[in-house]
Amino acid sequence: MLKVTNIGKRYGKFIALENINLEVADGEFLAIMGPSGSGKSTLINILGLLDQKYTGEYLLKDKSYKETNDNYLSKIRGDQLGFVFQNFKLLTTYSVYENIEVPLIYSKQKQTNKHALVEDVIKKVGLEGKEKNLPSELSGGQQQRVAIARAIVNRPNLIIADEPTGALDSKTSTEIMNIFTELNKTGTTIIMVTHDSEVADYAMRTVYIHDGHLYDDEKSVKK
Amino acid sequence: MIDKIMMALKSIDKNKNRNFLTMLGIIIGIASVICILAIGDGFTHVATKGMQNHNTKNKVTLEFTASSDEDTKSGFTRNDLAVLEGIKGVDHVKLTSSNPEASVTVQHKTKKTSATLNKSPKKLKLYKGFGTKVDAGDTGNIFISKDLADRAFKGKALNKSLVINDNVFVVRGIYKIGDFEYRPDIYVSKTIFKQLFASQISQDEAKISVNPSASKKAVGKSAVNEMKKFGEDAKLGKYSISHPDQISKSFTKTLNNITYFVAFVAGISLLIAGIGVMNVMYITVSERRKEIGIRRAFGATAGDIRNQFLIESIVLCLIGGLIGILLGYGVVSIINSFLPFKAMVTTYAIIMSLSVSTGVGLVFGFIPANKAAKSPLVGLLKEE
Ligand SMILES: Nc1ncnc2c1ncn2[C@@H]1O[C@H](COP(=O)(O)OP(=O)(O)OP(=O)(O)O)[C@@H](O)[C@H]1O
Ligand SMILES: [Mg+2]
Numbered sequence: 001m002l003k004v005t006n007i008g009k010r011y012g013k014f015i016a017l018e019n020i021n022l023e024v025a026d027g028e029f030l031a032i033m034g035p036s037g038s039g040k041s042t043l044i045n046i047l048g049l050l051d052q053k054y055t056g057e058y059l060l061k062d063k064s065y066k067e068t069n070d071n072y073l074s075k076i077r078g079d080q081l082g083f084v085f086q087n088f089k090l091l092t093t094y095s096v097y098e099n100i101e102v103p104l105i106y107s108k109q110k111q112t113n114k115h116a117l118v119e120d121v122i123k124k125v126g127l128e129g130k131e132k133n134l135p136s137e138l139s140g141g142q143q144q145r146v147a148i149a150r151a152i153v154n155r156p157n158l159i160i161a162d163e164p165t166g167a168l169d170s171k172t173s174t175e176i177m178n179i180f181t182e183l184n185k186t187g188t189t190i191i192m193v194t195h196d197s198e199v200a201d202y203a204m205r206t207v208y209i210h211d212g213h214l215y216d217d218e219k220s221v222k223k
Numbered sequence: 224m225i226d227k228i229m230m231a232l233k234s235i236d237k238n239k240n241r242n243f244l245t246m247l248g249i250i251i252g253i254a255s256v257i258c259i260l261a262i263g264d265g266f267t268h269v270a271t272k273g274m275q276n277h278n279t280k281n282k283v284t285l286e287f288t289a290s291s292d293e294d295t296k297s298g299f300t301r302n303d304l305a306v307l308e309g310i311k312g313v314d315h316v317k318l319t320s321s322n323p324e325a326s327v328t329v330q331h332k333t334k335k336t337s338a339t340l341n342k343s344p345k346k347l348k349l350y351k352g353f354g355t356k357v358d359a360g361d362t363g364n365i366f367i368s369k370d371l372a373d374r375a376f377k378g379k380a381l382n383k384s385l386v387i388n389d390n391v392f393v394v395r396g397i398y399k400i401g402d403f404e405y406r407p408d409i410y411v412s413k414t415i416f417k418q419l420f421a422s423q424i425s426q427d428e429a430k431i432s433v434n435p436s437a438s439k440k441a442v443g444k445s446a447v448n449e450m451k452k453f454g455e456d457a458k459l460g461k462y463s464i465s466h467p468d469q470i471s472k473s474f475t476k477t478l479n480n481i482t483y484f485v486a487f488v489a490g491i492s493l494l495i496a497g498i499g500v501m502n503v504m505y506i507t508v509s510e511r512r513k514e515i516g517i518r519r520a521f522g523a524t525a526g527d528i529r530n531q532f533l534i535e536s537i538v539l540c541l542i543g544g545l546i547g548i549l550l551g552y553g554v555v556s557i558i559n560s561f562l563p564f565k566a567m568v569t570t571y572a573i574i575m576s577l578s579v580s581t582g583v584g585l586v587f588g589f590i591p592a593n594k595a596a597k598s599p600l601v602g603l604l605k606e607e
Contacts, residue, residue: 050520051601071524078522087607089517093237105226106522150521 001026001158001189002047007056009042009212016042017212020056024191026157029184031203032193039212040193041162047191048081048160049073061157078106082151086163088143090135096122096146097131103154121149125179141172148179152188159183161192165199177202231535234507235542242539245503248496249543249583250550253576255489257551258558259482260572266478269564283443285429285450286321289460295326297456298425306453307429310445312437318426324407325420330386331375338371338408340387342416351381352396359413366396371408387411390419428465493579496543497587504536504591515595516603529596536588537581544580548573 001024009017016039024030034040045051046058049065052073057064060080065073082103090099097118104114122128125145135143144164151159164180165173173196181202184190192203200206208215215221235242285307287298299307299318307316324339343357343366350369357364365385372380372394380394387409400406411420433442443464450462508515515528523531548568555566 045601045604048520050604071526074519074522074524074527077520083520085604089513089604091514091517093233102518103521106518106524106527154522 001028001061003057003059003062004047005057005059007043007046007054007058009039009046009051009054015212017046017054020214022207022214024189027184027187027189028205029180029190029203030192031200031206032191032209033195033197033200033206033218034209035195038209040209042212043209043214044160044162044191044193048083049077074106075108078103078108079154080157082154082156082159084144084147084151084159084161084164086166088135088140088147088167090143090146090150092135095132095134096127096138099135099146100149100153102150107154117153118149121153124152124182125149139172140168141175144168144172144176145179148176148183152183156188158189158191161190163193163195165194165196170198173199227531227534228538230531231538234511234535235539238507241503241506245496245499246539246543246546248492248499249540249580250547252489252493252496252583253544253547253580254551254554255485255492256576256579257548257568257572258554258566259485259489260575261551261555261566261568262478262558262562263482264569264572265562265564265566268567281433281435281439283431283433283439283446284465285431285443285446286463286465287425287427287429287450287454287456287460288463289425289427289456291459294425294459295322296423296425297459298427299429299450300426300455303450303454303456304429306449307431307446310431310442310449312434312442313446314432314434316432317430319428319430320424321427323424325416325423327387327409327420327423329371329375329409331380331383334375336371336375338367338375338387340409340411340416340420341407342413343410347396347398347410349396350399352394354396357395357410357412361412362415363393364395364412365392366398366410367394368406368408369397369399372397388419493583496540497583500536500540500584501587501591503539504532504588505594507535508532508591508595511595512598512603513606515598516600516606519600520604525596529592532592532595533585533588536592537584540580540584540588541577544577547580548576551576 002022003024004020004022007017007020008015020043032040032043042051046054047060049060052066058066060076065076068076091102100118100121101114104117122131125148127142127145127149130138130142135146138146144167148164151161159180161180165176168176177199180190180192190203192199194200206218208218208221210221285299289295289297298320304316304318307313324341327338327340329336329338346355347366348355349366352366357366365387367375367380367385372378375385376383376394380397383394385392385394392411398406398410429446431442431446433439447462447464451457454462518528518531519525552568555568559566
């Protein structure tokens with residue numbers, strides 16, 4: 001699915017990422033763990049084509065998008081990627097239905113039946129009957145379901161989730177992780193950032209970031 | 224496109240009060256634009272119509288104004304006509320009357336009263352009696368107004384005789400004069416009018432046609448001077464040149480001044496409105512950084528975001544524009560009762576107003592919309 005070679009990222013003098021190498025296979029479910037401020041979000045922003053200012057090489061489906069123009073990047077994000085964020089990032093004045101519809105508005109592919117696509121993912125995340133509700137009328141877990149539905153409505157190849165359970169209790173976290181596992185089973189590649197090792201256990205593989213460096217297992221992290 | 228407009232309406236609706244205040248400038252500006260165009264169009268309409276009606280190109284009208292209000296007989300005479308036609312540069316002269324009615328004294332039995340008289344119109348609706356007009360050759364019969372009938376006969380006038388300037392006539396019909404109508408007291412036949420009364424009507428206007436080579440002004444001046452010297456009624460009144468286009472000229476000037484003033488108000492309020500729109504769009508953009516980030520992450524291009532805010536700014540201005548058009552329409556109907564002509568709100572004016580509104584939204588919305596589109600994505604997604 002993707003291959004990262006020797007990626008680095010600086011904020012001024014501060015080195016946020018250094019010499020990152022990572023490969024993720026199609027259909028994999030990868031967890032990225034690490035303490036706060038270690039560079040997890042910085043890395044997945046690069047993987048999600050949200051941040052183009054880095055050194056090194058990043059290939060998504062064997063293609064580099066470093067020199068790609070902004071409009072084309074938007075299209076790739078809309079068509080191939082799906083994002084789930086820690087604090088849901090829903091449009092607060094829009095209904096559940098309208099939130100989930102957002103990626104379809106910008107998709108240049110011809111969607112013959114947008115309504116059916118939205119209804120389909122609503123069913124998948126178990127939000128039937130809540131279509132007309134505002135996010136503020138939902139529980140945290142339900143809001144994250146909306147965010148997941150929005151991320152998968154365009155049938156992306158890769159889902160990038162930054163602390164998807166960060167704002168949820170453990171029971172709700174389990175429900176969300178079950179949805180992720182189901183998605184992964186149907187072939188969607190998932191990269192998920194978390195600081196919760198129980199959540200990370202749902203993934204096939206876990207990598208660790210510490211002070212901007214990536215490690216394959218916890219023991220090799222230099223203390 | 225419709226869903227994008229709906230989206231814009233929704234965001235505008237969310238901040239109704241703030242957006243309405245922003246719209247005020249546009250409303251006033253557009254209302255002013257509507258008024259200017261309505262007055263301008265109305266005036267042009269009247270002016271061009273007037274031009275077609277009487278071609279005053281090479282005509283000078285000389286007027287005689289009698290010193291006494293009661294004097295209805297003095298004016299230009301046949302001799303005066305000869306004098307005027309003798310002036311260098313004059314092609315021909317036509318004498319007319321500003322008021323073609325004759326003033327007469329009527330008598331029934333011993334009761335005398337004064338009345339106005341004219342030749343019978345082609346058709347008249349009678350209140351009492353038969354017929355619709357006094358036939359051209361009918362020398363003995365007349366119609367009189369109900370008002371005169373009441374004054375001279377105490378009502379019962381039909382088939383009674385009336386002495387007008389020593390000639391006897393029989394009243395064959397009585398007509399009523401409506402509230403908004405003007406009619407003389409007596410109608411006589413065309414023949415009788417010519418024979419007995421036409422000479423009593425003062426010919427107080429001389430329409431002088433000027434040779435194309437001669438100057439209207441010079442001819443007018445010498446006509447006034449000649450009449451002062453040789454005019455047979457010179458002692459009974461004054462001669463002057465009437466200037467039909469001079470009236471409209473000074474009127475046009477006033478109108479232009481009003482138009483410039485209103486245009487100035489419109490311009491200023493649209494400018495202020497524009498700045499207001501820009502300000503409110505800046506606020507909107509910074510309030511909605513999170514929304515922009517989300518849309519960008521899910522496939523919106525910078526152009527999509529710019530268009531979203533541009534559409535919002537245009538829709539905001541268009542709503543203001545529509546309210547402005549309605550307000551302008553109201554103001555126009557009010558000022559129409561003060562204007563000597565009818566101001567008209569044309570389709571062109573409405574299209575113009577809507578274009579101006581769109582323009583304001585586009586121009587002043589552009590910079591904030593562009594700012595929204597150009598914001599770096601990672602920063603936007605950190606917003607809550
Ligand atoms: N725009 C920025 N300018 C300067 N420094 C930044 C910026 N964004 C992030 N950083 C720094 O980079 C480091 C990594 O940040 P990042 O957001 O990737 O951490 P994280 O691992 O996601 O942490 P958390 O678990 O708290 O989300 C942090 O030390 C942070 O202070
Ligand atoms: Mg983070």
